[in-house]
Amino acid sequence: MELRQLRYFVAIVDHGSLSRAATVLHVAQPALTQQLRQLEEELGAQLLHRSAQGVLSTDAGKVFYEHAQAILKQVSDARSAVTQSATRPSGSVTLGLPHSISGALALPLLTAARARFPEITLQLTEELTGNLVEQLKSGRVNLAVLFDDGQLAPFVCTPLVEEELRFICRADAACGADRGDISLADALAAQLILPGPRHGVRPRVESVARGAGLATANVIEINSIAILKSAILAGMGATILPVAPVLAEVERGDMRALPIHGPAISRTVVLCGSKNIPLTNAAAAVGRLTAEVAADLCASGYWLGARLL
Structure with a gap:
């Protein structure tokens, strides 16, 4: 061959x-x-x-x-690793982002990469978390932003942020209307619209629910963030997500993002590379830049619900 x-x-x-x-x-x-x-x-x-x-x-x-x-x-x-300069990296780098992260990170990272490394072609791919894991293992992406679920041993991981998940509902929904927050039990009792198991949010929600002696039930599964948001606005139910994917709707007043308590739900966002496939200088530079951009977004408050690790 x-x-x-x-x-x-x-x-x-x-x-x-x-x-x-x-x-x-x-x-x-x-x-x-x-x-x-x-x-x-x-x-x-x-x-x-x-x-x-x-x-x-x-x-x-x-x-x-x-x-x-x-x-x-x-x-x-x-080929790029042999020819490119460490002080002026160049070449193509593919970074995988989960759907629920790209709203906060994608555009700021692209802007920073163009300004800092004009000779690097940064390709962002948006995928379900489960798909990104397979693509990172096979080398189809150089780096991927994933969630630390205790199963990332095949990868070299750098913690980025701890991200809060909130109860997202239509602005006129009754849930938590008086208090401005909602208990996990009440959130799980609502008609929930959640991504499938290959999406990073779903396993985290179910893990925290089990730890609290609760369970998800009567869930509508939608993997597309755009369709999921349309379903919420159509009154089909609510979801548990980070704020970033629905920030525009929250700022317009179409949706509310209620903090969850008893217990709260958060997830650790990490940047991962393969242990078996060496990073090019360009990919390593993009990895460092991703950590810098994440820190800046937390410091400025642009990445709502995220705390720098």
Whole structure:
């Protein structure tokens, strides 16, 4: 198996046809077809369905595509690590952010990276926490912001902040209207809209609930933050989240974010890298910058509910 075969295969999938991939790669289409055939023969599996409309990945092709992307990225990172300067880092860095963190961290980090490291191309990917763990293990992302759930042993972790989770409801909802806060028992008794188990919020909520002898029940599962917010505004229920993803709605007065007590719920936000895949100078620089930006956001109060660790 050769690297060029991986590049060819990824290009075919990305462009949806052999002819378009051949044009982009500046390779004759018969040569591209031959390399693809050799790859499939070596793997003993059909990777693509071919038709007059183009190509689609088979189940085996979808699996191989993920691995091919990871391998090509690690090769690119290795090349960058050799050539780039430690004092003026350059190259591409991919940082994974959970949906519930990107609202607070993404834009300030992008702004700071462009100002501090103009020769670094910072690519932010927003994913479910469970997906980010797998991408970090495989090398498809250089760094990821995750939550310390006691299962981060495969990674090198740097604590960033302790983030409070609050009860988020529509502004005219009756819950906690008189007190301005809500007990965990009352929060769990409400009709809750929560992300699924692969989202970092859900395991933390259920862990704290179990510790208090309580449980979540009658939960509507929505993984998309945008859809979840629409459901709250439509009166379908409330949620337990950090404030950052709903900050705009809270500031407009469309939603309220009530502190939870008895007990409170918080989570430890950490920056993680692989123990097995060395960071390039550029990735290490982005890691340090991420910690700096998180500290600045806590100090300024922009990251509501976050306390610097």
